[in-house]
Amino acid sequence: MNVPEDRLPCGTALDDLVTQVTEQAPSTDPGHQAQCPYCQTALHGLTRSWADIRALAAEPVPVPAGLTARVMSRVRELAARMTTTFVLAGALGDTRISHTVIGQIARRAALTVPGVLFASAQARPGQPTDPARLIFTLRLVIAFGPAADALADAVRAVVHQHIPRLTGATVSSIDITIDDIAPPDN
Amino acid sequence: MVVDVDDRILVRGARAGDLDAFETLVRRHQASVYRVALRMLASDADAQDVTQDTFVRAWQALGRFREQSAVGTWLYRIVTRRSLDVLAARRHATVLDDRQPAHDGDPATVTEQRQRLHAVTRELAALPPDQRAALVLREFEGLPYEQIAEILDTTVPAIKGRIHRARLTVLKHTADWR
Numbered sequence: 001m002n003v004p005e006d007r008l009p010c011g012t013a014l015d016d017l018v019t020q021v022t023e024q025a026p027s028t029d030p031g032h033q034a035q036c037p038y039c040q041t042a043l044h045g046l047t048r049s050w051a052d053i054r055a056l057a058a059e060p061v062p063v064p065a066g067l068t069a070r071v072m073s074r075v076r077e078l079a080a081r082m083t084t085t086f087v088l089a090g091a092l093g094d095t096r097i098s099h100t101v102i103g104q105i106a107r108r109a110a111l112t113v114p115g116v117l118f119a120s121a122q123a124r125p126g127q128p129t130d131p132a133r134l135i136f137t138l139r140l141v142i143a144f145g146p147a148a149d150a151l152a153d154a155v156r157a158v159v160h161q162h163i164p165r166l167t168g169a170t171v172s173s174i175d176i177t178i179d180d181i182a183p184p185d186n
Numbered sequence: 187m188v189v190d191v192d193d194r195i196l197v198r199g200a201r202a203g204d205l206d207a208f209e210t211l212v213r214r215h216q217a218s219v220y221r222v223a224l225r226m227l228a229s230d231a232d233a234q235d236v237t238q239d240t241f242v243r244a245w246q247a248l249g250r251f252r253e254q255s256a257v258g259t260w261l262y263r264i265v266t267r268r269s270l271d272v273l274a275a276r277r278h279a280t281v282l283d284d285r286q287p288a289h290d291g292d293p294a295t296v297t298e299q300r301q302r303l304h305a306v307t308r309e310l311a312a313l314p315p316d317q318r319a320a321l322v323l324r325e326f327e328g329l330p331y332e333q334i335a336e337i338l339d340t341t342v343p344a345i346k347g348r349i350h351r352a353r354l355t356v357l358k359h360t361a362d363w364r
Binding site for chain 1: 191192195196198199200202203204205206207208209212213216217220221224230234237238241242245246299302303305306307325326350353354356357358360361362
């Protein structure tokens, strides 16, 4: 029998059966399908193969070991090229600390304040004439409960305390944005 | 205390140069990015390269990220485009997923199952790239048609058409239907 491609010997289009199996759509001709051995065979085969696709999709794909480190190593390289540095002049040579690192110190200091759940921080020179004085911009997510302004003041206090001690820079100002308040049960 | 910080807040932090915020985004999204690359490219090595490239590009483009979009959709868009670029450069070379996932059970059954899944992987790899991308995002990532259309910059009817053609081709070549 000469059967057109993509049609069963009974004339049913393979296309319709694929839609039926993959979309769980109703049969276009249930009376015929219930009696037709060609349709029954095709539906059985298509259902089995579709289950294979679903099985492949459900198969866990673990993240390869070291992938995060590789990604971040490359990003850190790029970030290092873009970042500016703060210079501490010394008798035996200069020490450069990147503003990104100073921002990280401010971020970690902010996280020590109870009620601060997340912080990001940016440090930049306040005035070209005095590069040792830095302006900080912090964004926080805080817990539900503590007063936001008291918490912001506590963050300013720890940043003021840590930055000069750990980096030698001085803090010109600290702008704080509360980006979010976590729900009470978080 | 660990808090589930919204992606957009992490993006704001990363934009300000906070690498820890960006690393949190990487950890949060790398599994889906790698999975899409692997299903698109059928090669672990290429998928790892594309995953790395996706996040590097995302880092470089943080300033252009529009906050009304979801970060996940934005990353899906980058990884899909990068994967399509790699496929275009690869031309006719066939590479198949060389990972060996662990399976429990009767060795004969496991072997048969592996062969069947390998056949599906081979047919996926033979699909035209635009169909493959749509099918991967739909069947492997479970995304709605609207989101796939946004990721691939086309319309929902076009996506539905691509996915149907992809399903038809894969099933036609893997199923015993005659």
